[in-house]
Amino acid sequence: MEVLYLTHPLNGHVAIQEPHVMALGFFDGVHLGHQYLLQQAKKVANKKKLKLSVMTFHPHPSEIIKCETDRKYITPLSSKLEEMSQFGVDRVLVMEFTLLFASLPASEFINQYIINLHATHVVAGFDFTFGCKAQGNVDFFRKASLSNPFDVTVIPKRITNDNKISSTLIRELISEGDVHLVPYYLGKHYEIKGSSHYPKDLFICQQLNSMEFHIQEKYVMPKPGLYKVEIAYGDRTIQGFLKHSGSNDSRVELNSNKLDRLKEGNHQEMTVKFFNKVAYMDSIPIWN
Numbered sequence: 365m366e367v368l369y370l371t372h373p374l375n376g377h378v379a380i381q382e383p384h385v386m387a388l389g390f391f392d393g394v395h396l397g398h399q400y401l402l403q404q405a406k407k408v409a410n411k412k413k414l415k416l417s418v419m420t421f422h423p424h425p426s427e428i429i430k431c432e433t434d435r436k437y438i439t440p441l442s443s444k445l446e447e448m449s450q451f452g453v454d455r456v457l458v459m460e461f462t463l464l465f466a467s468l469p470a471s472e473f474i475n476q477y478i479i480n481l482h483a484t485h486v487v488a489g490f491d492f493t494f495g496c497k498a499q500g501n502v503d504f505f506r507k508a509s510l511s512n513p514f515d516v517t518v519i520p521k522r523i524t525n526d527n528k529i530s531s532t533l534i535r536e537l538i539s540e541g542d543v544h545l546v547p548y549y550l551g552k553h554y555e556i557k558g559s560s561h562y563p564k565d566l567f568i569c570q571q572l573n574s575m576e577f578h579i580q581e582k583y584v585m586p587k588p589g590l591y592k593v594e595i596a597y598g599d600r601t602i603q604g605f606l607k608h609s610g611s612n613d614s615r616v617e618l619n620s621n622k623l624d625r626l627k628e629g630n631h632q633e634m635t636v637k638f639f640n641k642v643a644y645m646d647s648i649p650i651w652n
């Protein structure tokens with residue numbers, strides 16, 4: 365999968381010369397609604413024998429418009445790109461979201477980023493908005509397509525348990541510690557990536573089979589508590605617990621009686637998959 369990083373204005377630089385299908389949205393989490401949209405977009409692309417591109421934005425508009433610089437993600441950009449590659453996306457256009465880009469009128473977005481980039485088919489969800497003050501929506505695309513060289517497919521709302529599947533809902537479930545409900549919307553358990561570290565007090569750490577887990581990327585973290593998790597590193601996958609004491613979102617504790625001892629000072633990249641929150645206890649239960 366090709367990844368192109370674009371900055372507004374393109375200044376005459378046309379990144380794509382051949383016709384292609386373009387799906388649009390932020391896609392945090394690449395949840396079941398997003399996955400359905402990508403599958404439908406891929407079907408259109410296959411039928412028309414075209415490549416499938418996705419235009420996403422970085423950072424999230426709220427970081428720029430609302431100065432929400434502490435915004436957290438279900439899938440930080442690198443994880444989002446990994447997820448997308450599994451849905452037959454041929455190319456991702458990562459559009460740098462700036463105030464200048466946000467102020468682009470909807471008709472100019474169409475001129476500069478749909479027509480100029482040779483997208484001949486646009487795919488967007490029913491509630492996608494774009495352009496200054498959200499003046500563009502799917503009806504705007506439909507009308508514009510009547511007099512321009514592109515077609516439009518609008519994806520209807522996907523729901524689970526009467527709720528619209530949305531990144532906002534999944535972020536809320538994670539924050540509230542309801543990680544066991546996440547797969548109904550995300551299509552899989554919530555995962556975060558980070559690296560293991562020995563705590564300063566090596567003796568205590570060996571007693572408890574525990575390790576510090578450092579999270580560098582801006583992941584949404586479940587609220588403080590004890591969580592049943594699966595830890596994957598190297599070619600190993602083991603069961604254990606993640607203890608989030610609440611003092612620091614980017615530094616938590618991993619516990620497992622199956623954790624290999626790493627040499628002091630060595631860091632190991634790990635993926636932690638959340639299953640469910642368990643009653644908080646002073647001593648960590650053993651999961652056999």
Ligand SMILES: Cc1cc2nc3c(=O)[nH]c(=O)nc-3n(C[C@H](O)[C@H](O)[C@H](O)COP(=O)(O)O)c2cc1C
Pocket residue numbers: 388389390391421425426429465466467468469473491492493494495496497498
């Ligand atoms: C040209 C353009 C201008 C935008 N301006 C704003 C804006 O002023 N405020 C905002 O919150 N989002 C803005 N957006 C973001 C969209 O409304 C939308 O949130 C974003 O494209 C992600 O959509 P999604 O969350 O529905 O996937 C803009 C998007 C585009 C393409």
Ligand SMILES: Nc1ncnc2c1ncn2[C@@H]1O[C@H](COP(=O)(O)OP(=O)(O)OP(=O)(O)O)[C@@H](O)[C@H]1O
Pocket residue numbers: 388389390391392397398401487488489490491492519520521522523528529530531532533
């Ligand atoms: N449940 C859904 N059903 C159909 N289309 C969806 C659904 N959720 C998102 N989409 C579409 O997928 C694209 C990316 O969506 P977006 O990133 O806004 O997801 P979201 O889950 O609605 O996010 P947020 O909760 O932050 O608004 C957009 O075109 C959007 O309309």
